[in-house]
Amino acid sequence: MFSKADAVSSKRDRTRAVIVDTALRSFRERGYDATTIRHIAAEAGVSVGTTNYHFASKNELVQEFYLEVQRSHRAAALGELAATRDLRERLAVVFHTGLDQLTPTHEHAPEFLTAAVSPRSSINPLSPESDASLAIVEDLFREAVIGADHKLPGDIADALPRALVLAHLLLAMYWVYDDSPAQSKTRRLLDRGLGLFGMALPLTRLPMLRRPLRELLELIAEARS
Amino acid sequence: MFSKADAVSSKRDRTRAVIVDTALRSFRERGYDATTIRHIAAEAGVSVGTTNYHFASKNELVQEFYLEVQRSHRAAALGELAATRDLRERLAVVFHTGLDQLTPTHEHAPEFLTAAVSPRSSINPLSPESDASLAIVEDLFREAVIGADHKLPGDIADALPRALVLAHLLLAMYWVYDDSPAQSKTRRLLDRGLGLFGMALPLTRLPMLRRPLRELLELIAEARS
Numbered sequence: 001m002f003s004k005a006d007a008v009s010s011k012r013d014r015t016r017a018v019i020v021d022t023a024l025r026s027f028r029e030r031g032y033d034a035t036t037i038r039h040i041a042a043e044a045g046v047s048v049g050t051t052n053y054h055f056a057s058k059n060e061l062v063q064e065f066y067l068e069v070q071r072s073h074r075a076a077a078l079g080e081l082a083a084t085r086d087l088r089e090r091l092a093v094v095f096h097t098g099l100d101q102l103t104p105t106h107e108h109a110p111e112f113l114t115a116a117v118s119p120r121s122s123i124n125p126l127s128p129e130s131d132a133s134l135a136i137v138e139d140l141f142r143e144a145v146i147g148a149d150h151k152l153p154g155d156i157a158d159a160l161p162r163a164l165v166l167a168h169l170l171l172a173m174y175w176v177y178d179d180s181p182a183q184s185k186t187r188r189l190l191d192r193g194l195g196l197f198g199m200a201l202p203l204t205r206l207p208m209l210r211r212p213l214r215e216l217l218e219l220i221a222e223a224r225s
Numbered sequence: 226m227f228s229k230a231d232a233v234s235s236k237r238d239r240t241r242a243v244i245v246d247t248a249l250r251s252f253r254e255r256g257y258d259a260t261t262i263r264h265i266a267a268e269a270g271v272s273v274g275t276t277n278y279h280f281a282s283k284n285e286l287v288q289e290f291y292l293e294v295q296r297s298h299r300a301a302a303l304g305e306l307a308a309t310r311d312l313r314e315r316l317a318v319v320f321h322t323g324l325d326q327l328t329p330t331h332e333h334a335p336e337f338l339t340a341a342v343s344p345r346s347s348i349n350p351l352s353p354e355s356d357a358s359l360a361i362v363e364d365l366f367r368e369a370v371i372g373a374d375h376k377l378p379g380d381i382a383d384a385l386p387r388a389l390v391l392a393h394l395l396l397a398m399y400w401v402y403d404d405s406p407a408q409s410k411t412r413r414l415l416d417r418g419l420g421l422f423g424m425a426l427p428l429t430r431l432p433m434l435r436r437p438l439r440e441l442l443e444l445i446a447e448a449r450s
Contacts, residue, residue: 110343117342118335119402126402170395177344177351177448189444195437203428212420220416223402 014055018044023061024068032062032115033110062115062123066133073101077140087148088198091164094144095190098137098168099183101177106183109176119225125169126225138165155214156204162221241279243269248286249293256333257287257340279413287340287348291358298326304363312373313423316389319369320415323362324400324408331408334401344450350394351450363390380439381429387446 026035037058041051055061076097081090102109105182116121122129141161150157175186203209245302247269251260262283266276280286301322306315327334347354366386375382400411428434 114339114343114346118339119404120335121339173447176448179344179449181357185447186442189441190442192437192444196434196441199434199437207423209424210425212417216414216417216421219410219417222410223399224404225402 003090015044015050017023019046019051019054020061023052023055023058024065027062027065027108028105032111035061044150059115059123059129062112063129063133064132065126066123067136067215069101070133070136074140076100077144081144081147084192085149086167087145087150087152087201087214089195089196090144090148091141092194094137094164094169095171095194096187099171099186099190102172102175106175113176118134119160119192121163121225124225126223134136134165140161141165141168150201150202152201153210156210156217159217159221166220166223240271240275244271244276244279245282245286245289245293248280248283249290252290252333253288253330257336260286284346284348284354287337288354291348291355292361294326295358295361297360298323298421299365301325301411302369306369306372310372310374312370312375312377312426313419315369315373316366316422317419319362319365319389320393320396320419321412324396324415326413327397327400329409331400338398338401346408346450349450351448362393362422363387365391375426377426377429378435381435381442384439384442384446385421388442391448393444 019040023035026040026043030039035058035148037051038048040061041048044051055064064183077094080093080097084090084093104110112123115121116125118124119126121127124130125134138161142166145152145157145160145164152160171186171190174189178186181187200208204213231449244265248260248265250263255264260283262276262280263273265286267271269276277440280289302319305318305322309315309318331336337348340346341350343349346352349355350359363386366389370377370382370385372391377385388439396415398412399414400408429438
């Protein structure tokens with residue numbers, strides 16, 4: 001038995017979901033600049049007031065977009081992570097499935113980069129507003145590291161996921177600039193980078209390298225907007 | 226003896242120089258967003274038409290800004306490069322003097338980053354329009370490598386300057402995000418990174434590492450807008 005309050009809340013949730021779906025499709029098809037709250041309301045069949053009731057700004061809908069991208073990223077990565085215990089291969093899974101999610105939006109990627117790159121932007125991936133979606137990526141890298149048969153020193157393994165998130169964001173930036181067919185240059189850069197990473201792994205156990213490496217990883221991870 | 230044509234050309238050059246000086250001061254003091262051709266004309270004491278005759282857009286004046294920053298960078302670096310033949314120290318000179326030039330503009334750096342980050346922006350540092358100023362930095366890194374007592378394999382030494390330019394741009398981006406006093410975190414990141422680079426140098430001679438490293442450097446250097 002449903003109460004009247006439940007019915008109201010369920011209708012509100014459905015309206016919200018329709019607005020989110022419409023906005024995400026618009027971001028994918030029209031890009032960031034051409035998507036407006038007015039467009040979204042019209043296409044979702046609701047008023048601008050209703051849209052504003054749920055989302056105070058276009059950028060709040062970008063956060064929904066980020067969340068959806070990262071949830072799909074997680075789902076795609078988890079399936080493949082089960083197949084290997086090798087650290088380099090597991091990181092390759094997380095990076096490559098991450099790029100897969102971005103691929104359909106390549107045409108509009110420069111607009112999103114411009115809107116998000118300022119440390120003062122609320123849709124900067126390192127902003128407090130983006131914490132929830134960035135945490136999904138960081139958890140994914142953490143799972144990739146934890147579930148691997150590696151011999152990394154504990155402090156390096158701990159610092160790695162946060163630094164890998166930054167590497168993921170830099171790779172995404174390279175990908176925005178990549179005009180090769182299907183952004184194959186980015187995939188090659190990733191594979192070459194991981195290849196060197198794999199070869200360098202045993203070196204992380206050298207005491208001489210370990211401390212400066214940990215400090216470097218921690219400084220990279222401190223990038224915040 | 227001066228001809229009339231010389232006098233005209235010299236007056237034109239002086240006017241152009243006044244416009245450039247005014248624009249550069251405005252970029253430093255007001256930032257990118259608040260600087261307009263109208264402001265510059267008023268402060269330079271010339272008409273908007275005269276300003277437009279010399280510079281078709283604000284972004285052409287940003288290119289003058291870039292050139293001035295890189296010429297100062299070069300002058301500052303060359304003095305210090307004479308003092309050492311150590312590769313790590315020479316790279317430290319180029320990176321640190323590069324950050325020195327940026328320091329006075331930190332407050333307005335997010336605006337410049339936003340305006341320049343799109344691969345479609347004419348003031349992107351990797352755009353064809355920015356070639357002249359980027360070449361100054363690349364030459365500086367090349368001189369730092371060539372003038373060093375290093376044992377790098379030739380192909381690695383050749384690929385290094387272009388990749389170092391990209392490292393310089395990424396460091397500048399980290400610096401935009403750095404809210405520590407006097408951006409000391411960026412300086413620490415740089416020193417830690419160079420420390421690890423110095424330790425890793427001998428490894429570049431291992432045949433197993435050399436080829437993937439060269440390929441990685443070349444892919445990094447291929448980033449173009």
